Amino acid sequence: MKKENVIEAQNLTKMFGDFTAVNAISFEVKKGEIFGFLGANGAGKTTAMKMLIGISKPTSGKANVAGFDVFTNAEDIKKNIGYMSQKFALYDDLTVKENITFFGGIYGLSRKQIKEKSNNLIEALGLEEVANKLVGALPLGWKQKLSFSVALLHDPKIVFLDEPTGGVDSITRRQFWEMIYKAANQGTTVFVTTHYMDEAEYCDRVSIMVNGKIEALDTPKKLKQQFKVANMNDVFLKLARG
């Protein structure tokens, strides 16, 4: 059985004045796939991601995300994806429960759905004790796990994660990846950026951007064979250093 594509990009390009931030990138991501989107700082990852989630209009090219066109149906894209960034997180001065209720409301869930999801989520994350505590008081690792769960509240087809594990401790980082595996196993597509090269190995396929272009795209195993190196860190260094 061939799995459907949930992201399709063709020659997707973004220019700022004379500067080409994203230079004609083309790729597909399948349903339930964990897709690693790597690149050096300034390579164009964030700009590319902003186009895919419907908050930045491409200069040229085509892209279809969760069945919608990025040029004409950006609003529909936003309803069908989840997004989590390291910086954004949640509202520090709302409690765990209030945050869930707030985002559930934003995503258009009914009160009943919110209540049900909220209880399930708090139980799954073991947050019963702190459900009525302010999010600002939680350790970073818990915040990130909560934030990921909130990004999945409305059962999106795709979840975009922008460096979700920066600064998080080793054990929590692994628990976070177990959550990613679980979501992917249930059919949610995961599109993730990271600077931890061992995490690149967790992905089904990985793309590496250099100066606005995708210079490599394959499974971690095949990329390592292609570049004749032992790990993804060396693949990255070879590509990005030229």
Place this chain on the structure above:
Amino acid sequence: MSITVSNISKSYKSVKALENISFNVKEGELFGLIGPDGSGKTTLFRILTTLLIANEGSATVADFDVVADYKKIRNNVGYMPGKFSLYQDLTIEENLEFFATIFGTTIEENYDLIKDIYVQIEPFKDRRAGKLSGGMKQKLALCCALIHKPKVLFLDEPTTGVDPVSRKEFWEMLKRLQQKGITILVSTPYMDEAALCDRIALIQDGKILQIDTPQAIVKHYPKQIFNVRANNTYQLINSLKAYEHNHSVYPFGEFVHYTDKRADFEREDLIQYLESENLSDIEIEKTLPTIEDTFMELAK
């Protein structure tokens, strides 16, 4: 000793940020504080750079007491905080000149020390600091921390959020500075960077778990680790966690790192069990522990 820390504790209201921390850093040593966000690294940096006073304990930096001689310490150390703290609306050159002037020196006087790093950002010297990329900000911050030729350099998570290429270059710069006789205390959440230090302290929840050379820390790991792989990683993790003899199960790159409770572990038993869980393409091989394995075992 370049840095001595004796029984330092610090609390914020009900939170114990540091609990009875002691260690020494030798002159010219590259010493790493390895631990996650919230482990107390920044609090320790702020105490050693005289920006914060500990509740208990004492510390010296470059032979000066952090409380009694705080002004002397400030002249003798460079500090690069985790948060970018230069003037965003001054250019690269203006920032550097500003810090040189404050310390009563000039860029020319200590140019030798920063040359390797500064030449990389010099082409952009008229650009405002706020408009620089992450890697360039980091290089400028390091230049500003070095411009008064400090004896001791404090770097609080200099590579967090920085890509692997820039991280590698940054560590090469640190090695060169070390060769010039500067003592360096650096913190990082990246375990692979720990191996680049002379000695490291693993820190979590305000406590030091272990201090040693990276090689010795790895040697102390108590178990045999196995690389395990199968057709479905998510199911593999769940099955291994449900296995009654498991001691630890962590995803680790392309494998899962598994340790067993029993001394007489048989690979065949585990293969049989995993097959009974409907997994296929099973591979189990011995592997060597990394610093991250050690950290997770100690932090458990």
